[in-house]
Amino acid sequence: MLRSLYSGVSGMRGFQTKLDVIGNNIANVNTIGFKGSRAMFKDILSQTVAGVTAPLDGNGGVNAKQIGLGVTLAAIDTIHTPGSAMTTNVVTDVRIDGDGFFAVRDGEDGGIFLTRDGNFKIDAAGQIVTSDGYRVMGADDVLPAIDTAAVTAFSIDQNGQFIGVNVDGTSAPIDGMQIALVKVTNPSGLEKVGGNMYRVTPNAMEGDIVFSAPNDPAVGTGAIISGQLEMSNVDLTGEFTEMIVAQRGFQANSKIITTSDEVLQEVLGLKR
Template identity: 65%
Template structure:
């Protein structure tokens, strides 16, 4: 009887976690570059009541083991790194990666290294540097800071190259190339908030390296200027999963109340 109660408790905990993830997905439905999450369940170790027995020719048949499950637990909380929908803004510093890869940015206070992001809502600060909405520096393919100081006009190509545009409309000097980073296992990245990710031991076996957009050797995507990658949250799917999680939570709570009623009947046997 107690096994059913503990199984019900584990189910309620699991579906509560699922509701937490769904709530976060819906809250970020309009967050630029956001990747939705999902919860995967797995059963807990089962209790063996009786073991299996081997069949004997012309004597008896084999017998299967009898096992009782002990509930459910959360196996993983995955981030779905599928592409979000493209939104055209026509802002020159709004960038979208068409394909795989991440932008490399260095947040304020970080002296070395970089974080990753798919949010390309960049801007140019007073010093002429290409920065994120939080003031993080966007890095070039060689790991340097991208400076647009003194440029009257510029254009950004699919390969991430930033070139100046002369007053007569002709192409000017090359300024920099926006860097992109290819990640072997994006689901292994750690979320740092502010649309940023950090590499972990399970995202890449080797140290992350900056590359050029559209490089066929790395398979990184190309850059589309004037567009943003929006959240990949599908509200239809999220609300459907919310109903499933709600009913699952209610069903597991019913297991607990039913087990309690049966225990009460046992107590009432002795009056």
């Protein structure tokens, strides 16, 4: 069979995967804290028709003759560039201005997940939670509940510290109420688990999760901006451009298959 037939099939599969990635990016163009992905490709092992020879006895060397066998998926990278800021003026909406991730916990003894989605809320018990009810974490543990009887209002400074307004009108930091951030060595190594959350993998960071204070220059964590949310970093212009490239690439590879089929038809016709 013709090698080009299988090369065309591999190309169509590759561009179909690229279209799947682009479609997911476009679908999440308004998702808070979403990070877009890209599909990267590599060539498949080439078949050597003739080997290489070195220069010898005054004769020049001869290069190898190799025929490529198609394309395969190399990686699907998550692009962790910052998204644009959306001002909401809601105190519990927070954005990370720089590096780092929020840490949230599922239940009392559940797993810890990371997220850039700072759309937090206060539940009936005064706890700071995500939209799915996950508890937001401070240093080593979840943030304690806010005593709504003692605190009439609060704000959040750039260090992630909650500043409460007492019933007598005075303001003071609330003990234990400081949002923690997690600095990840390789953010692209995080595993997406849905719900705008990531799971830490061995290729994302070594050892256990380390909680750090926001706006810490020694660690490199970003500042906390209250009243804003980080939007998706998906660029629609770039995504639609890549969609055209993927569509044309898919069509070109399908043409390779139909052309190879016509050649095979000619070969079969030689017997008549």
